[in-house]
Amino acid sequence: MTDILCFSRNNATTVEQPDEQTMVSSCCLQDTLTDLRLVIHVKTPHLEITNIAGEIRRSSEPEDLRIHETLRKVIGVRVGPGIKKIITGLMGTSAIEKKLVFMIGECCNGIILSFTKQVLLSAPEDKEKERDYFANMVKNSPRLYNSCAALSPESPLMDGIEPP
Amino acid sequence: MLTFSRNKLVSIYRKDDRILLVRGILEDDIYGMEMDISISMPDLEIVSIQGKWTRMENSECPRAVPFLQEAVGFRLLEDGFRQRVKKIVGRKSCRHFANILLECCDAAEDAAEVIRAEGEKEGKGTFTLQNSLEEEKEAVIATGPDKDDLDRSMAKPVKGGSAEGLVIDLHVHTSEASPCSSAPLGDLVTKARRIGLDGICLTDHNHVWDPRTLAELRERHDFLILGGNEIATDQGDMLVFGFDEDINEIMRLDKLKKKVVKTGGFIIAAHPFRGFLTFGIGQLGLTPEKAMERPLFKHVDAVEVLNSKVSDKENRFSSQVAEGLDLPGTGGSDAHEVEEVGVYATRFSGVITNEEELVEALKGGNYSPLAFRAEIGAKE
Structure with missing residues (x-):
């Protein structure tokens, strides 16, 4: 049967604000090959990334990646225009690092869109x-x-x- | 309670040995969209694409759908593919369509690897993506000015200035050296001269202009063309002058500062609050006093307080912060289109003929930002 999927991916990003000074954005990417989780903490009003954690639950690529050290490179960067260029430059360029960069971008995008949503409500x-x-x-x-x-x-x- | 959520689903199956069918769905608090893409194998080229909205931001969002066709023919493994999607689909169509398109294409790349691996496992002859790409890779087209055409001799600096001072647009991007710009240098110079600017400063992204090329350009155009560099750092973009090292990485600002100090250069924080006071982010309660605490201001010599890519409110805010920190303010258009040159500029009191004199003038502090186009418009 040719219509059976050969690949599927789910990518979910959520944003919450546990207190007035903190926003937490999480991204979960699960697909046929990979299962990655990422959480970033952002402090307002500067929208500075104050903490980041990630987990590689499943990956098809044999990566000798020290994920904690890799992710910590983006601490101190502010969420805003141009951030994707900055995090791409700070992180590595292996396949798994590219995925993590994309997920950080998704988390940051979610934070910006949460503000956009508030504006668009009116x-x-x-x-x-x-x-x-x-x-x-x-x-x-x-x-x-x-x-x-x-x-x-x-x-x-x-x-x-x-x-x- | 969640303040926002976005879910993306990508499903891929093989139509036949040559075509992958990719279906992408994006659902978030604001947008709902679907996309169907056909991608050929083994070259991973987009051969057809359809998209539709299910929920959207405004009544004109459907105008985005026809522009999706501009992605037909794009090859996923070609250099610059993601940038092309962002620039062409993201700007002409919609950045959220670009987002789901990239998610679909990223998944399609992985799907092709799965197919390849399964083919190998079953002992079937199959393609190798990278080899396939390399075989068909087109020659890289060199960008930038044709330096061979230029006379290598150092040209005599062009003199400029008037009793009212010298007005220079300190922040200009050329299509020759910034992929995001569509403004050829020659057209920028023609426009700058026509509107009465005394000079422009080329601040292409992480690009060092050869001083000999700049000298030749000044002579060829009989116009003050200076070199700078807009360097991306962990604390945002910095306009750097008097510093010729080619930086091809995102550098920590404190590290950049040390290097620039060694060469006697000058750093201006470019558009430091771009995007921070729009789309509701202003509701965060960011005050000039709080903003002054940002670490980046410890490492810069001046602040760009007039930039045409940000809102008036953001420019005013930058100005308040610069004043509060007692840092000088500069103006620059940040032109990426010819029509944008000179929207904002900086007026210097003395004469400047080359980069060394520009740095000297910047350090002297005898200059002020101005809304140049508005000013000449008022005069006209």
Whole structure:
């Protein structure tokens, strides 16, 4: 039977805020070959990574990786734009390290999206108000202009918005 | 209680010996999307792609779907594949589609390895991914200015300046040396001259411009073109001047500082609060006083307080922090497109003709950031 899967992957990221100064983001990657877990602790308001822990539960590659030491390299880095470039540079480039970098990126992305979610909860459904809402968002954050199809110069949401 | 969750599921099966069918699903608190990709073997090339939204951020998000076709033809094992996905799919379509596409492709690479290993176990002849890639690998196209074309002789520095001072855009990226820029140097110079800038400083990412090339460029364009370097560190991006070492790693800022001090160079913290006051992150309660405590400010000589890639609020915040720390402030466009050059710049009181004089001027502290394009617009 040809339709049987030859590979499957589940990647789950969650974010919680146990107290006002701490955010905890976890990523669990399980697939046919690999089972990795990662947890990062981030301190507000600087969003600085204060702690990180990981576990390689299963890996197809014989890795002599001292995961604790490898992960500790990212302590002190702040979650924000450009972080993926920084953690990629600080960590190694073996296959398993690349996966860990990707998972740290997922954890950081989750933290940023948890803030995005709070902002979007107030987004209006009305078309006219929606345009004003996103136009204002782009005015406040010029990097968003032309950052995706919905916020491109051709999009009705950007009608009347001057390029930054 | 969870404040956010994202789940991604990737399932792969073989349509036949030549095609992998990959299905990806992304579900999080904000977005819901699905993607079906066909990937050829053994070259791991994307031959078809379909995507759809199930939940989205705004009513215009569906505009992202047609741009997914731009990924057709991409090969997973080619150099720069991830960057191309982020730059082309992420920006033209949607970064969340780019995210699930990369997850699917990463899983497809692993799936191909599983198939290869199983084939070997069963004694079947099979392909080797890396060999396959190397056989078909295209010649690397050299980037950067054609140095052979340049006269190697050191050129006479171009003089600039006026009674009002010298206005230089201290933060410019060229397409020749920054993959993220689409601004050719020649076009940047034409635009800079046209709007009345006295000079531009090339600060390509982790790139050292040959001083002889810069001198030749100054003469060829009869315009002040200076060299700097935007170096990525563990504490963010730093604009570094008077330092010619080629850094090809993410360096600890304290280590970079030691090296720059040895050469008598100068470090400016580039856009230190980029993204920190938007998308609700401002709700964190970050105050200028708290921000001043960041370790990075112990290692920099100045702060970029005007940058066109951040919000006005973030620029104001940088300015408050610089003032609080008694550090000088600079301005630069951070141009990645020709049209962006000169949005912000720095006005120096003296004459600058080369990199050494630029560092001297920066250390002298007799300069100020300015919203150059707005200023000339007002004059016009």
